[in-house]
Amino acid sequence: MRIPRLLDHTDALVVVERVPGIPLATGLQPVGHLPDGVIAAAARWLDALRAAPIPKVDPLSLDKAARKRILTILEALPERWIRALEAHLDPSVLAGQTRSWCHRDFHPRNWLWDGRTLTVIDWEHARPDHPAVDLARVPLAVSRSLEAACRIPVDPAAIRLFRVMDAAGTLAWGTRHGAEAYVRDGVARLQEVGICG
Numbered sequence: 001m002r003i004p005r006l007l008d009h010t011d012a013l014v015v016v017e018r019v020p021g022i023p024l025a026t027g028l029q030p031v032g033h034l035p036d037g038v039i040a041a042a043a044r045w046l047d048a049l050r051a052a053p054i055p056k057v058d059p060l061s062l063d064k065a066a067r068k069r070i071l072t073i074l075e076a077l078p079e080r081w082i083r084a085l086e087a088h089l090d091p092s093v094l095a096g097q098t099r100s101w102c103h104r105d106f107h108p109r110n111w112l113w114d115g116r117t118l119t120v121i122d123w124e125h126a127r128p129d130h131p132a133v134d135l136a137r138v139p140l141a142v143s144r145s146l147e148a149a150c151r152i153p154v155d156p157a158a159i160r161l162f163r164v165m166d167a168a169g170t171l172a173w174g175t176r177h178g179a180e181a182y183v184r185d186g187v188a189r190l191q192e193v194g195i196c197g
Contacts, residue, residue: 037116046152066130085164099128100129173186
């Protein structure tokens with residue numbers, strides 16, 4: 001797993017080494033064809049991250065943490081979206097499941113590829129969470145290939161829950177901030193999993 005080396009930091013600034021490679025996506029644009037080897041490299045990267053030891057167990061269970069997040073998301077949405085989402089946001093599927101290290105913004109726009117090595121950037125959201133969180137952030141077509149390539153399996157019901165939560169969260173953020181591009185992206189991603197509001 002390649003992680004840029006920390007060179008210096010202050011309270012307001014973090015300086016890391018420059019690493020080779022180009023981002024595989026930008027902004028909210030759809031992800032196009034990924035170069036050969038990227039999916040296998042991303043799967044190895046995720047497997048290594050998930051295998052890293054967690055220093056302290058969070059006392060809040062994953063299902064209770066997800067329930068809190070779902071309530072926050074729903075607060076920002078119009079009633080029609082709340083009704084459309086209710087049947088798809090059941091955090092009980094996470095009961096008894098455990099956390100692993102997660103990047104929490106694992107998406108091709110944060111992947112640098114130099115033709116051989118995948119480097120993942122933008123670690124500000126990383127923390128222990130459900131391993132499905134990283135698969136849910138990846139576009140659906142890429143996620144299916146990535147799931148198949150990972151050695152460590154992840155519960156499909158959890159992936160779907162976090163995919164819906166992530167898309168609904170994008171829609172909620174866009175709605176709250178008047179950011180139409182995020183509203184469109186959230187709606188498109190919800191429609192991709194069969195949810196229309």
